[in-house]
Amino acid sequence: MMKSSWAGCGRILLVNAGIVLLSTCIGVLLNRAFVAGPQQSIFSYSNDGGKLEFKPLKASEAQSAEAPAEVRLPDVREIIASKSMLPVDGRSEADYENGHLPGAYSLSVADFDKRFPEFSARYPKEDAYFVYCGSGQCGLSRQLASLLQKKGYHQLKVYSAGYNDWFLSGNPVEKGKGSSLK
């Protein structure tokens, strides 16, 4: 009796291991590009070395347009590596604390009115910024860009693919409150 129940458990484990193995093989084979995306960022970033210091471009150096231009992952990597623009995170503070782009400032769209005075005191309108949210579906980055434009910030770019794209591409992320929420 005992022997047959152990055999039954072994069979269940064996079949399920087969299903998982087969699923992994098929899933990975059909989504090679997605799974084998870039594992290493093109820059190295250490969270232990203190805060990032951004050296923003001046207005004349940055692209100016009414509808903010899109930036894609390779551009964002360059921007963060060169610290030429400040990333501004439009998601909730909880999402920001769970993970954000290195050196990003949390300016949640939901708390925009409350948080904007501190942001405007620290970051001048003449500098360039790029805004992002979770993904292309969240829409918060566009909302944030629009809100900032109304406040006179026109040197903006939008990283629509957002945090999910950054994270899934294996780039380094920061966790916690960062400098903006302390």
Add this chain to the structure above:
Amino acid sequence: MNPRLPSQLICLVRFILGLVFLYASVGKILDPKSFAENLIAYRIFDSPQLLKYVAVTLPWAEWFCGIFLVLGVFVRSVSALTTLLLFVFLVGMISALWRGLEIHCGCFGSPQETIGAVSLLRDGFFFLVSLVVLLSPVDPYSLQGFLHNRRTRLVDSSN
């Protein structure tokens, strides 16, 4: 009382559970990136690589569970896996609600459904359904049951 009724009921339950798993898998198979984004929102995975493997593996595991349940192959083993998966989904959703996350559940590949009472009740219901299939004898209408009965008949007739 019809003695075959329980078997028919078990067959129906197994078939419906299989269809549900097949349906749930298709959207995720077609768009693994959206599914991965749903998984990010749960804030469970720290490693993007692990998350991507889960996002491409889980939908196919669901698909195999679905097809095997519909056909009635490896019923006991597959229902053990579906029960485990549904339990994990349930724990994941309860954990998200507990942490105050208002996120899309990613249950059927639909990006619109937010975790709430409906998704919890539905998952809990299918968990119980899966448990019923796991604890019940394999029904004779399944391919597994059919082959077993045929083999038994052949053995009996040869004796």
